Amino acid sequence: MSAASTTVDLRPGGLWLAFAHNRLAWVGLALLTAIVFVALFAPWIAPYDPLEQNIVARLEPPSAEYWLGTDSFGRDVLSRLIYGSRISLFVGFVAILIAMVIGTTIGVISGYVGGVFDQIVMGVLDVLLAFPTLLLGLMIAAMLGASLENLIIAIAVTEIAPFARVARAPTITLRERDFVEASRSYGSSPLRIMSRHIVPNMISDVVVMSSLWLASAIRTEASLSFIGLGVPPPAATWGGMIREGFENILDAWWLSVFPSLAILATVLALNLLGDALRDASDPRSRAR
């Protein structure tokens, strides 16, 4: 099969078929569905209150009573893990949504306007893209202070550049297409051309990438929480649980191992899905 002769098929049917043939995509989808289910129904699934302290049951190893053990405050690790999924998914999802809106807007405007403006915007985005995601998020979160809102802002900023890049490339080709030219000759304003003709024709490219970047956002959230810049305690966050578990790493391995596996499973599920979506929408896709 010659890769060069494969045309990019973005029709829903074509995308779905390519996706359905990817076994790994199904593994990712099943994992993600399970995690979302756990997050949605946390109060009904969790055996204990995630914040309830029990001083007589401190640092208990996994047992029939506490399946994944208890932490240094005697809180149930499993329940905290279940509630932690809510914060990870919520922060990641909202941050990616914000980054998608801002990044796509920047990419489309930059690609449509072109010229020196475009070059400077792209130069800055290139540096942002190469700048350590974690450090950028860390600096912003550190300057703004640790809170849920600031965490979301910090992560959103780190994911703007990739969205802008992906939005810009198709904009440049679409800008020269006949139907855009025609609309321009009717006297449509640039704003109308961008929102009516360009965005609807490239938004699938952006959406396809968003699950990969959701994985990256969740990874950043976990890392920032681990450093201590996440949602402040006593809220249960996976990164925060590992941070607390790290202090007892020599004698209570379960505190850090289970949240580690939860993060790994979530990021892996999103990566499997994202990879499959990208491969399905572009057979010649390359690693970012």
Add this chain to the structure above:
Amino acid sequence: MIGYALRRVLLAIPTLLVMLTAIFVLVRLVPGDAASVILGDQASAASLAALREKLGLDQPVHTQYLTFLGNVLTGNLGQSLSTGNSVIREVLLVLPSTIELTVAAIVIGLLFGLPLGVAAALSRNGWIDYVSRVVSLIGLSFPAFVSGILMLIVFAIHLGWFPVLGTTSGNASFYEKMRALALPALNLGIIMTAYVMRVTRAAMLGVMTEDYIRTARAKGVSPRTLVLTHALRNSLIPIITVVGLYFGTLIGNSVLTEIIFNRPGLGKLIISALNARDYTLLQGLMIIFAICVIIVNTLTDLAYGFVDPRVKYS
């Protein structure tokens, strides 16, 4: 080549200015008055005023901005608020340790990633390909601190093969130093291997369908020469791009790795600056990272011209 190089280097200047402006704005986003944040609620009015004057916060914003730019461009990144040393000195003290770690990771990443990527591409959809793709995706899904913690628990705490601390005293033997470096370097190196493997595979797959590969095969070039000089050489551009882009991630991951394995380095420096609310040190570190990233970006672009002579004429 010189014209191309000059253009690349000149392009870095506006980028640097925009980044510096962004950092300037970001540091001024600290809620409330920076001086009272640094000194705490108990500070007297006199010491607050003194610190404001020292930081230049009593000046109008545009004067602050120009002073800031002037200082950075003359290599003055200010003094750490907690130790009083210059930021440059603080960084130089820990830099060798971080460089040691990242270089070891890059070596591991290229040493394993390139051959694995080539092997996967050549056996496309075979079992080597399948296994290495799944393994690399798992490698890419690990936040560096998660893989670090799991490695620490398994190999250092339970099996006892490596020391728990990734640091050694100054007079440790070479063997002890290497043993302490092994786990942190492997932690970074495995993630890097996954990256390099993936991009090598994708690039090789793209190149292997080109006409010149078919031509070379038709004229009887040996498989070894075909892969090494025809295919791999032409795959190098995307590989270099990813390794260049990966530099940022590598720095971020090394921060987490240094925390986990308790190694001195830029990562530990950032965390201590964070805990001490040492904003000048944080700002200085941000500027240094920005400059490093711009330099690596420019070098990556220059490497294109070196690997692929066509680039410099476009």
